[in-house]
Amino acid sequence: MLLSLLVSVAVSTVSARNYLAQQLHVKNVDNAASLALSLTQLPKDEATVELALAAQFDTGHYRLIRITNPRGEVMQERTNFVDPEGVPGWFVHLMAFDIEPGVAQITDGWSQFGALTVESQTSYAYESLWDGTRQLALIFAGGAILIGLLGTLLLRRTVRPLDAVVHQAEAIGNRRFITVAEPATLEFRRVVVAMNALSDRVRAMLEQEARRLERFQRDAHIDKVTGLLCRDPFLQTLDTTLQGDDENAAGSLALIRINGLADLNVAYGRKAIDGLLAEMGAALNAIVGQQSGWGASRLNGSDFAVLAPRSMEPHRVATDVQQALREVLERHSMDTGITLPCAATVFTHGATVSGLLTRLDGALQAADRQGDSAINVARAGDADTTPIHEQLERWRSILADSFAERAFSLATFPVVDLQDRLIHLEAPVRLRWEGEMLAAGHFLPWIHRLEMSSELDRRVVDLALSLIGEQGRPVGINLSVDALIDPDFPSWLGHRCAAAPDAARQLWLELPEAMAFRHLDAFAHLSREAKAFGCRMGIEHFGHQVSEIGRLHDIGLDYLKADGSFVRSVEKNPANQTLLRTLCTIGHSIGVIVIAEGVRTEEERQALEALGIDGVTGPGVVDYR
The missing domain is CATH 3.20.20.450 (EAL domain)
Structure with missing residues (x-):
């Protein structure tokens, strides 16, 4: 746009200069012919010619009037070479006029008196040309600015959707597969549609693989009856927790046994008891699901375990587990004759799985011997006894x-x-x-x-x-x-x-x-x-x-x-x-x-x-x- 502005101003200025040069040349010719005719009709004495020449020159529109005799000698001459006011020198140099002077012959009867040369004043032309150029440049610049503002607004509105496209592209480059609204601009819409399709495919792929992994994990690690972790995955999780180097490396572990489960199976049948166990599993999952890192497992037919990292109150964990299972039994009216002995202990960083299970097995047997739903908290040392x-x-x-x-x-x-x-x-x-x-x-x-x-x-x-x-x-x-x-x-x-x-x-x-x-x-x-x-x-x-x-x-x-x-x-x-x-x-x-x-x-x-x-x-x- 700047280049087109400069070219437009330059072309207009050169055109105006050529026009002014042509008009000044015509003026030179016309004024020379008119003055020569006047001098031809006047007496040719020196005083009369000088007065006529001075009268014409004093009008101020000439930079040179000269009379030469047939031998080329200057007889009379008036000059007024002045610089134009308010016009930069570089502009005068760049736009210099090259105007032919007006030349006419003065006669005295049938003989030649002399030649008259007339050059019009060019300072006015420079001043006029400079003013015109400056006004034209201002008009063009104002128009260019206005067009630029309008173009900017239009372009901004047109490419506004590009911000969303760039944001989406940067997000995808950073492995964030997001989708954005489709813009009205056709070219951008095609790009956004393609990237949205990519994000949707990635999301669908992740969801599909997640469902497949979940099914596989459920088949491999989850007890099919209770929905709890199987024994081996649970013990692996426990071992990893004990060897961990984070806030989960200390907490509580509880074991609970359902005494009389075999009798319930005989009395009510396997299908009913499987339903009971499923509800018990759901109850335990509800407990551990409220805390990050907690887990529950069915270790064998009637023994269950709950891992509670960060909980340093084993008796409370055991009470919550026991109460959850008891509520399931009472809901089905199967609690008669059923006891829920429970053992719990605190574990700390560096403990071993075998050591914890040995400690809990002894505590669980002691609770079982009491013949009631007792809770026995096993202590590892003096630290466990501190309130x-x-x-x-x-x-x-x-x-x-x-x-x-x-x-x-x-x-x-x-x-x-x-x-x-x-x-x-x-x-x-x-x-x-x-x-x-x-x-x-x-x-x-x-x-x-x-x-x-x-x-x-x-x-x-x-x-x-x-x-x-x-x-x-x-x-x-x-x-x-x-x-x-x-x-x-x-x-x-x-x-x-x-x-x-x-x-x-x-x-x-x-x-x-x-x-x-x-x-x-x-x-x-x-x-x-x-x-x-x-x-x-x-x-x-x-x-x-x-x-x-x-x-x-x-x-x-x-x-x-x-x-x-x-x-x-x-x-x-x-x-x-x-x-x-x-x-x-x-x-x-x-x-x-x-x-x-x-x-x-x-x-x-x-x-x-x-x-x-x-x-x-x-x-x-x-x-x-």
């Missing part, structure tokens, strides 16, 4: 001092790909207290109970950014549910990342599967905030809620960490092999890498490689390059 409120106050003091003294730090464990190249350093939090370095599983349950998780999340983020700055290697940290439910955390994280942009690009953030699905909108918001600064987002302990995987299509995940309970002895477990293989296929289809947690042996690692796992971490992963 819960005293333990809370003790830990409140310890943690308050630890925050004040900055006693928290990060340990690092490698997460590597199948060529032993570092993906990132997994950095669980540690607490130094009284000369001892406490693993996260020892104090995180108390952090959670005392509602200090948000403060710890912030401390861990700062420690991770500092560690990245020191070592220059990517670091992965675990965040608690408070990072999702605290409305100020995403903006706080954004400020921290903005202050250390290079370190933020090497920060990997992950949350537990249960929390991510429970607060999916908040997780999506946190993910968008973090990824704006180059952080990576992932979900840990993945695989227990595979039916929900279709909801991840628009989150923009970078990685998934398959729970260690599916990894344990995977080379001997075809069911878990199928689950992990399918999980890898789904993850790769949406550009997500899949990492296996808790890898212990080379046999597990080789089996995982064959299944398509991208990376591994755990006690068996030590070296990296």
Whole structure:
């Protein structure tokens, strides 16, 4: 547009200049002929000629009037070479007039008196041409601005749907398969329709695979009668929980036995008792479904177990379980003669499955011998006998001092790909207290109970950014549910990342599967905030809620960490092999890498490689390059 404006002004100015030059030339010729005729008729004495010439020149419209004799000698001459006022020199130079002067002959009778040369004044022409050019430029510029504004408004309205197209394209590039409304612009509509179709296909694929995985998991891991976990998957989950390095590594475990179940089966028939057991399973699932990480299992025909991480009150857990089963029996009027002995205990980080079950089996037998629905809480040591409120106050003091003294730090464990190249350093939090370095599983349950998780999340983020700055290697940290439910955390994280942009690009953030699905909108918001600064987002302990995987299509995940309970002895477990293989296929289809947690042996690692796992971490992963 600017070029067309300049060309238009230039063409108009040159045209005006040529017109003025032509008119001045005609004036020169006409004035020379008229003045020559007048002088021819006058006496030719010097005074008369001079007066006539001066009278004509003094009108001010001439820059030169000259009379030369036949020999070319100047007889009379008047000049007025003045510069035009208010006209730039560059314009005069650029638009210089080249005008032929007017020439006429003066006669004296039948003889030639002399030649008259007339040049009109050009300063007026320059001034007029300059004013005209300037006005024309202003008019053209105003018109161009007006047209530009109108064009901008029209273009903005036309390409407004492009913002949505760009947003969708960026989202898909970040593995967020969203759909947007179809714009009215034909060209954009075709692009949006194609990308919406892509997002819909990805969503449909995820939902289809989720249903298939759920059916498979139900067939492989779920008791068909009760809908609870089978014994082996439950014990694998328990083992993974005990060896974990998070807030779930401490809690309560309860066993309950239905004495008289065989008699009910004889009295009412298998079909009726299967229905009763299904209701009992639903009741237990209702209890564990209210808390993340909890689980329930049917260990054998009449024994049931409930795993309750983070709950340090085993008697309450046992009471809730016992009451839930009793209500089912009473609802069917089958409670007569039925007892529900129960045993419960507290577990802590590092305990063993065999040790816990041995302790609970002895307590359950003792409760059974009492002949009533007794609850027997098994104690592992003196710490278990301390009242819960005293333990809370003790830990409140310890943690308050630890925050004040900055006693928290990060340990690092490698997460590597199948060529032993570092993906990132997994950095669980540690607490130094009284000369001892406490693993996260020892104090995180108390952090959670005392509602200090948000403060710890912030401390861990700062420690991770500092560690990245020191070592220059990517670091992965675990965040608690408070990072999702605290409305100020995403903006706080954004400020921290903005202050250390290079370190933020090497920060990997992950949350537990249960929390991510429970607060999916908040997780999506946190993910968008973090990824704006180059952080990576992932979900840990993945695989227990595979039916929900279709909801991840628009989150923009970078990685998934398959729970260690599916990894344990995977080379001997075809069911878990199928689950992990399918999980890898789904993850790769949406550009997500899949990492296996808790890898212990080379046999597990080789089996995982064959299944398509991208990376591994755990006690068996030590070296990296």
